[in-house]
Amino acid sequence: MNAQTALQMGSAVIAAITAAARGAAPREACGILLGRGACVESVLVTANVSADPTRHFEVDPAALVAAHKTARSGGAKVIGYFHSHPNGLARPSATDAASSARNGAVWVIAAPDSDGTWGITCWHDGAAGFERLSYHVSGG
Numbered sequence: 001m002n003a004q005t006a007l008q009m010g011s012a013v014i015a016a017i018t019a020a021a022r023g024a025a026p027r028e029a030c031g032i033l034l035g036r037g038a039c040v041e042s043v044l045v046t047a048n049v050s051a052d053p054t055r056h057f058e059v060d061p062a063a064l065v066a067a068h069k070t071a072r073s074g075g076a077k078v079i080g081y082f083h084s085h086p087n088g089l090a091r092p093s094a095t096d097a098a099s100s101a102r103n104g105a106v107w108v109i110a111a112p113d114s115d116g117t118w119g120i121t122c123w124h125d126g127a128a129g130f131e132r133l134s135y136h137v138s139g140g
């Protein structure tokens with residue numbers, strides 16, 4: 001996975017992310033992206049355990065431990081995370097950049113546009129920091 005590779009995402013995955021984001025607003029929603037290679041196969045919506053969930057997110061660590069455990073026993077891999085920006089910022093915030101691990105993870109950010117329609121942007125957290133990823137939507 002690098003920033004030149006387009007992500008493959010199922011339409012059901014995108015629908016689950018935007019539904020979680022809409023439902024959590026004005027708090028940030030978050031969760032774990034599961035898949036293989038550049039393909040996001042499913043999403044695990046988790047609790048946002050941040051002390052300030054309207055401005056920050058923190059994936060429930062117990063859910064993350066469980067997801068990694070499942071991956072080790074042959075399940076889909078943890079390839080990244082999603083969270084939402086109810087304020088409409090459709091890119092990583094300064095806080096996100098500061099917490100970047102530069103570990104090659106995929107970050108998906110859900111944000112509403114000026115009409116209130118939620119959409120997503122995809123990012124690669126690589127050695128150079130966040131770079132925009134293109135994505136293809138597959139059916140189902």
Ligand SMILES: [Zn+2]
Pocket residue numbers: 083084085092093096
């Ligand atoms: Zn953010």
